[in-house]
Amino acid sequence: MxxxxxxxxxxxxxxxxxxxxxxxxxxAFEAVCRIARGRNSAANPVCIFxxxxxxxxxxxxxxxxxxxxxxxxxxxxxxxxxxxxxxASGSFVSPAAAKVLxxxxxxxxxxWDELTAQPSLKWHVETLIxxxxxxxxxxxxxxxxxxxxxxxxxxxxxxxxxxxxxxxxAPDFETRCRIIQRRVEQEREAAKEWNPGHAGPWLTDEVxxxxxxxxxxxxxxxxxxxxxxxxxxxxxxxxxxxxxxxYWDHAESSGDHSESRAFSSSAATAS
Numbered sequence: 001m002x003x004x005x006x007x008x009x010x011x012x013x014x015x016x017x018x019x020x021x022x023x024x025x026x027x028a029f030e031a032v033c034r035i036a037r038g039r040n041s042a043a044n045p046v047c048i049f050x051x052x053x054x055x056x057x058x059x060x061x062x063x064x065x066x067x068x069x070x071x072x073x074x075x076x077x078x079x080x081x082x083x084x085x086x087x088a089s090g091s092f093v094s095p096a097a098a099k100v101l102x103x104x105x106x107x108x109x110x111x112w113d114e115l116t117a118q119p120s121l122k123w124h125v126e127t128l129i130x131x132x133x134x135x136x137x138x139x140x141x142x143x144x145x146x147x148x149x150x151x152x153x154x155x156x157x158x159x160x161x162x163x164x165x166x167x168x169x170a171p172d173f174e175t176r177c178r179i180i181q182r183r184v185e186q187e188r189e190a191a192k193e194w195n196p197g198h199a200g201p202w203l204t205d206e207v208x209x210x211x212x213x214x215x216x217x218x219x220x221x222x223x224x225x226x227x228x229x230x231x232x233x234x235x236x237x238x239x240x241x242x243x244x245x246x247y248w249d250h251a252e253s254s255g256d257h258s259e260s261r262a263f264s265s266s267a268a269t270a271s
Contacts, residue, residue, distance in 0.1 A: 019062055020178050024169030025055060031164055032059050035106065035138050036066035038074070043164040045129055045139040049146050050168035053218030056142040059168070060108040063140065067106065075104040081125065082111040101128060106138045113143040116151055126156050133159060171219065176212040179219060180226055184208075187230045202234035207241045214245060 021029050028048045035046065048056050064076040077100060101107055109129070115122040132139045141147070146165055149157040171179065180203070188200030203211075207229065215222040228244050229236050 018182070019055065019058055020171060020175050020182070022171045022175040024171055024175075025059075028059060028166045028168045031166060032063060032140065033066065035140065036063050037070050044136065045133055045141060045160060045163040047147050047160050047163070047165040048140065048142045048168055049144060049165070051144065051170070051217065053220040053222075054168045054170050055219055056168055057110055060110055060140060060142055063106060063108060074106065075100075076106045076108065077101055077104045078108040078110065080110040081114045081121075098128075102131060103137070106140065107132060109139065109141045111143065112141045112147075113145055113151070126152070130156065130159060133163070170217045173212055173216075176216065176219075176222060177208050179222065180208050180211055183223055183226045184230060187227075199234060201230035201232075201236070203229055203236045203241075204238070206238050207236055210238060210241055210245075 019025075019029060031043060031046055032048075035043065048059060050056055060078060064078075067074045067076055079101065107128075109125065112125070115125060129139050129141070145151070146167070147157055147160040152160070184201055184203050188202075191198045191200035203226075211222065211225060211229070215225060225245070225248055228248060229241060232240055232244070
């Protein structure tokens, strides 16, 4: 359990301004924005579901900075269920932390479906959600699958049907291009911070379109590949992007994550 202040103060903060909207994610984005502004209290709880890498965690982490713009006094807390476990004491969290989670204005629960193999922990979280909804305290949950009775039980499935459940899909081609361009801008800004005379990375429009066509479903992987291209000497042209793509695609499919081939291919294309 943590406040998001420490989590979002990174090179690329997860704010609502940085989230690129499209038809595949607009409804989820608008629902989160309404809650952050303190509106539409009837939509509670909210469940955002979708495949890995489509931006669910980004949406959750954008809630607190958005809340601060409207009402800095509101308390927002984030918990991730990934790799969570119930300690020997049998309690989900310490009594003090449980009180914070139970009473904060907005609770964000990430990777909720990771609890399916842990019935005890799953019960703790579901009880917490139900208690908060009864007291009209907003809870936003992110997971990979819609909360159906088969895995959350009839009681909680009914609770979510009374709130708002929305799917987040992969962004379209134009949105992926905007994500790539923004990531390169952020890398360029970061490069100027430590070396004002350095121009920073530069990807041609042809390369941006190439990357957006190759990686269409997972924005996390899209960002990772753009990071590789940003490490090359600018400007990055299509032949260099192709060489990096062949290495990266082969490494991902074979499980070979050695960087030696990447350095050699980058040096060859740069020369």
